[in-house]
Amino acid sequence: MAETILDEQQKKALRKDFDSVVNMSASQLEKWLKTEESKSVGQKKDGDSESIGHKSGQHIIDILEKKTDDLSDDDYTHMGKVVSYVKRHSAQQPEHVAGSNWAYSLKNWGHDPEK
Secondary structure, three states: OOOOOHHHHHHHHHHHHHHOOOOOOHHHHHHHOOHHHHHHOOOOOOOOOOOOHHHHEEEEEEEEOOOOOOHHHHHHHHHHHHHHHHHHHHHHOOOOOOOOOHHHHHHHHOOOOOO
């Protein structure tokens, strides 16, 4: 799949969307990703021990710790995936959020639905 090159205006808009859905700080997300709850949810690619969402959380931490000028095209591509995932997954909210796999999965993607 070819990556789309974004112009500065598109990057700024994507960063704004990313910042609106990622409501956990890098340190909060890092702490969360060390928990068993975090590691217990998500889809895994064949033969992989770490879920896609857990890997995403690591990339999100990297993005949050970078200055805007230091973000790569790969970072912007991932930011787009994060925005799409959080919006799509949020629309499937269960009746009971606290302690649900749904909430754990969103937290792996940097969004705490209980905030």
